Amino acid sequence: MRVMVAIDDSEESFYALNWALDNLFRDMDAPPEASGGGGGSEVVPPTLLLANVQQALQHYGVPIGPVGGAAFYPTVTVTESVKKAQEQISATILSRALQMCKDKMVITETLSLNGNPKDEICQAIEQKHADLLIVGSRGLGKIKRAFLGSVSNYCAHHAKCPVLIVKSPKDHE
Template identity: 60%
Template sequence: MDGSDQSKMMVMKKRKPMRVMVAMDESDFSFHALKWALDHVFVTPEPAAEKTEEASPEEVDMVVLVHVQEPFVHYGFPAGPGGTAVYATTTVVESVRKAQEENSAALLSRALQMCKEKPNIKAETLMLEGDPKDRICQATEQMHVDLLVVGSRGLGTIKRAFLGSVSDYCTHHAKCPVLIVKPPKETAK
């Protein structure tokens, strides 16, 4: 068997379908990361001329779009003379939660639409509540993902120290490889 026959054999070898999680938020950075992953991580091989059958669902790459909304915490605040504490009513709390869920659903729907444009990829969404850093890392472990993709806001060292960084935290705590997609050069500051 010469070198060209060996390379043909390697191409014909089946690869394990990838399970990739992409962390989504309201920023353009997360949508840039999703687009980058769809264009570069999920490379569709050229179909062989003689092979025309559809891939089974077990052979298709999977992308899990995860959005973590922080829990709504209604604090009491002093109002009026004497500093009487005022708390949000149940209807206000429910209204805020409903708005958060609607925003999350719209965000994930937009991301899901981007995935539908890519052939041979199955996509699903996951909406969680809690601290994004912790919940994303927990989800990667529970779902046995092969790769976590997160966008980077391009924060400097000082801002990152004060604000924290989901991408930085995930690189140190996720139980899978993490790919941080930096913002495009024209928007990075």
């Protein structure tokens, strides 16, 4: 079984990861029970896929001067600087998540992706043949969800596998 957890810098996504570790991977360090039949079938532990998606850098021109005048576009140096910062953010997020998995002795693979999180997560599910997607719920209100969109809602409707949306305790208050 391959379980993917979508991780970002929110506490809700780390709560979802912790929930998955506690509920789906809790007995990974325990020896497998005797199968009684002597069939020798080996228990294959599930794999946890950690996916972090950084928004793709948008190349916008900023108008300079009067209407119809010149426009300023970010230089290659600025673009590369932003990409490097995004890579560092992704590495930090995945490092924190990997430490949580290491503490529970769970086999983990990481994915650092760039683009629209909704699309990238759904594509990664197909490419990595994930059997389950776990995402945290940010608890956006109806208005924010209408304007910002909901990654978890999009994935629940478009992912090619079951999706488990984990609500943090603060959402129940």
